Amino acid sequence: MKNETTSAKSSRRSAGLQSVLNLALAIFILVALNYLGFKYYAHKDLSASQFYTLSGKTQDVLKHLDAPLHITTVLIDKVHASYWEQTQNLLQEYQRVGGRNVTLEKVDPVYDRARAVELQERVHFSGTDNIIIFEYKGANRVVKLDDLLDQDPQTGQVGGYKGEQAFTSAIVALVEGKAEKVYFTAGHGEHPATDMTNAVGYGLVTQLLKGENLTIDTLNLASAGAVPADAQAVIIAGPNVAFTPAEAQAIDKYLAGNGKVLILLDPLAQDGLDDVLKKYGLSFDNDIVLSRVMTSTGQQSTTPLAYIQQTGFSSHPIVAKFPAANYALPIVDARSVHVQPDSSPSPRVQPLMSTGPEAWGWNVQPSTSDAELSTVSSRTFDSKTDIPGPLAIAAAFDAGTVTDPATKAQSMGTRVVLVGSAHFLENDTIQGETVGANLFINAIDWLVKKNATLDISPKQPQVYGVSLSPMSQRTVTWTSIIFIPGIALALGAFAWFSRRK
């Protein structure tokens, strides 16, 4: 009897031990299979739009990174974060393809303020846009979320998503180590580009360009003879001596080769580039923009003021966000910009900002005497000689995308921006002035950032949306909360009656 009990206990103990061993083996197999499944896996975008399928070019770039690439997404403006989730998903694809070399970090300034501040100090981004920062070998590139969308400014409809194009361009630029170089011309009395101490210097505003990862250099065309090949853009910041014909020819040649130029010109100054600019449908008017304002004593007075109201900004990408931000820009001493009329569906020449109809352009010449200029306050509109408002104070020319016939590579064509004032960006004037600084930064951003475009097509977003007539809406509502749950109840009742029978 005792032997039987001992044998049963022993048998049970051995079965128990067997169970523990089996369980350990099962867990081991589970862990091993999951380890292998985690390491070696299949991943395929089966969506109709292939939205998350990376091109061969991108995959090639990511697989050949020889240093860590750190991607940080910073969500600042949650209200205007269209396509943010898609962007995050796309970047996860970059991380997946790039493997260990690509790290991804999400920063929400609300939850991680210290990290956001640290990033802002290091990368110098504006702090108003949702951005994606690419860091590689100590250099960085910032891509704005808004730049990823081909959006109709009127309807807000997204025609294409250029995430991959922008991200891969940024990574390629970092890998190749090319710094985007912007040249400020010198030798014609221009504002000193990086001078922080001089009241008329542009030091404060050009400091903001650090966030755009640009290198700033000075260009003396008289001695250089031509615009250097590495120029991403040339800025002519308020010359008061006209360019010589040889210098104008150098600018002309640069523009003809898909160059990018920003010209800021004060009233009465001459830049000697009229013939060059006419080719692009733009010119500066010889005027001073005047406005009638009410003085503190309640009297009407004329003042050299170009006041750009919220509604005065156009839908051009440089200023498209200004109306929503309630921006207005008063510029004292400005001249108007003449824009050649272009009625095509996608005009190449567009005004950026205009005064209201109450302003007018007082036709002046460099020869106009100081005594005459001092009579501004008493001037009224002269329909014979003056230019009636509204007046464009800034305008842009965009040649669009051009394709190299030999390599078939696409790049941005010629771009020109004219602004009828230069002194509003001086150190003394720009302090605390956000709108002027944003105009300058956006203009340069537009000129240089989209230069390097790769042969990657924008993705067409999948179309969703539901459209129900009131009648259909009622039908769907009844179906969802009465008819379908009702079927469950009816089946229950049927089952209950069947069982009772």
Add this chain to the structure above:
Amino acid sequence: MAWWTLFKRELSSYFHSGVAYVVLFGSALAQGIQFLFIASMVMQNHYTQSSVMQVFFVWPLFWLLLLVQIPLITMRVFSEELKLGTIEMLLTAPVTDWDVVIAKFLGALVFFLVLWLPITLDLVALQLFSSPPPPVYWSQIGLTALTILLLGSFYVSIGVFTSALTRNQIIAAVLCFAFLFFTFGVSLLHFMQNLNDSVQAMISYVSSPEHLSNAGLGIFDSRPLVYYVTATLLMLYLAKSVVQSRRLKG
């Protein structure tokens, strides 16, 4: 084919219980309300880049419903038989432990899938009455259905295991809910800042909301497949071990 006979018995037991229809009714109503709310938001262009189906399956209420449904469906599978003593008949019948566990698991899984039929009908109604009808992306629908099946299998297998542990249905349900909440809760760690990449990758590997979200986008990934299939098999193995130990204790 003993498991097939047991499976049919198990499945019919669901449809002979009044509670099952109450759960089905409550589930259909909750899904209908959530569906209408999301459809109205999509109509008002709050979600311009996602379909109603995509939003539905990442909505918090969906997860809440899921975490409540599973314990309700599975709490009785073994506990009831243990309490009523009918498990003895099963264990002494000429069937293997695997037959019993698989039959009970499949019965619960089929009933779980039936509980999600209402949202399918809701989506079909929306498709029929919309003008123009929204585009149908079959890859996204197919992958979402597959993911629901896979994660449903895993969650149901957890319920089967916890039900095998105790004769008290309430304790079985609470244990199941706690287990599911832990499994689901791991995916919420994803929102934590400053997690290193390896930890992020591991969280993504087990994150059901992320799996379902990716499926909704039309992205096929073999990792969730491996995870759910192996995890389900482990849970069923554990359930079978518990049943086996009960048989041995006899």
